[in-house]
Amino acid sequence: MATEEIGTTRAGAEGRGEPAYLRRRPAPALRPLVAWYSGYRMAGTPGTVHRGLPSPYLTMIVTLDDPLVIAAHPDPHIPPGSYDTLVGGLHTTPALIANDGRQSGVQLALTPLGARALLGTPAGELSGLDVDGADVLGPLAGELRERLLWARGWEQRFAVLDTALSRRARLTREQPAQVARAWRRMLASGGDVTVSGLAREVGWSTRHLNGRFREEIGLPPKEAARVVRFDRVRRRLQSAAGSGSRPLLADAAAACGYYDQAHLAREFGAFAGCSPSRWLAEEGGQFRNVQVTGHGGAADSAI
Numbered sequence: 001m002a003t004e005e006i007g008t009t010r011a012g013a014e015g016r017g018e019p020a021y022l023r024r025r026p027a028p029a030l031r032p033l034v035a036w037y038s039g040y041r042m043a044g045t046p047g048t049v050h051r052g053l054p055s056p057y058l059t060m061i062v063t064l065d066d067p068l069v070i071a072a073h074p075d076p077h078i079p080p081g082s083y084d085t086l087v088g089g090l091h092t093t094p095a096l097i098a099n100d101g102r103q104s105g106v107q108l109a110l111t112p113l114g115a116r117a118l119l120g121t122p123a124g125e126l127s128g129l130d131v132d133g134a135d136v137l138g139p140l141a142g143e144l145r146e147r148l149l150w151a152r153g154w155e156q157r158f159a160v161l162d163t164a165l166s167r168r169a170r171l172t173r174e175q176p177a178q179v180a181r182a183w184r185r186m187l188a189s190g191g192d193v194t195v196s197g198l199a200r201e202v203g204w205s206t207r208h209l210n211g212r213f214r215e216e217i218g219l220p221p222k223e224a225a226r227v228v229r230f231d232r233v234r235r236r237l238q239s240a241a242g243s244g245s246r247p248l249l250a251d252a253a254a255a256c257g258y259y260d261q262a263h264l265a266r267e268f269g270a271f272a273g274c275s276p277s278r279w280l281a282e283e284g285g286q287f288r289n290v291q292v293t294g295h296g297g298a299a300d301s302a303i
Contacts, residue, residue, distance in 0.1 A: 053094050054094070
């Protein structure tokens with residue numbers, strides 16, 4: 001990926017010399033709500049269709065250049081569209097994103113437990129959906145984009161996000177402690193949990209846990225655990241591709257709790273719509289030339 005200036009936007013000349021991709025964690029007070037920010041810039045690359053894969057985080061994107069074009073949503077009933085800002089819930093099938101070779105913006109990974117505070121709605125209300133940012137954030141969506149366009153460089157844009165989201169975060173009815181505990185346990189285990197085990201741990205019936213978990217997180221526990229495990233294995237493959245080494249699918253499958261390589265391939269087909277090898281061939285190049293600031297966290301692909 002090549003760096004370039006943003007062009008005709010007011011962020012214009014500040015694009016020169018910026019990393020094509022930069023990620024960092026938000027201000028400490030926001031970290032229970034937002035896992036990380038990602039700034040991305042691509043130009044002069046061949047047009048492609050990128051797969052937006054399921055993950056344990058809701059997605060918020062604010063573009064800095066051309067609109068984000070969704071060729072196919074996780075929910076096939078939603079028609080293709082273009083977005084200056086977008087908010088997406090947890091999903092179990094990929095979004096297909098048309099890239100004409102020029103894209104720039106900021107992506108936020110929102111935790112399901114932070115959806116109420118930042119979006120004003122439980123994550124379950126956005127399950128499987130991609131919506132215009134204004135439909136969720138109201139006027140703040142356009143205001144935030146305007147501020148990011150005026151900002152000079154990635155670090156200043158991230159500071160704009162810290163300020164705006166800190167003001168946005170509000171006291172709302174919190175998730176039941178049992179749901180928060182089950183979700184954190186699921187993440188810590190890499191998805192290697194059972195619904196019955198989680199229910200026993202939090203003191204609820206499996207039926208009650210299923211209902212409340214889906215409302216607050218966006219997926220029932222069994223599906224959420226599959227997504228967490230899938231996210232873990234694809235990041236392992238991504239990290240290997242980014243370092244220039246050849247990912248070994250059998251080793252990745254064993255390390256991430258799959259029965260065997262065939263099980264990994266089936267899950268990859270379900271969540272990505274293709275095999276692991278095809279995904280790596282299509283998108284492996286984007287895993288190089290990534291910069292991560294000193295706030296911690298591993299590199300991640302944009303969108």
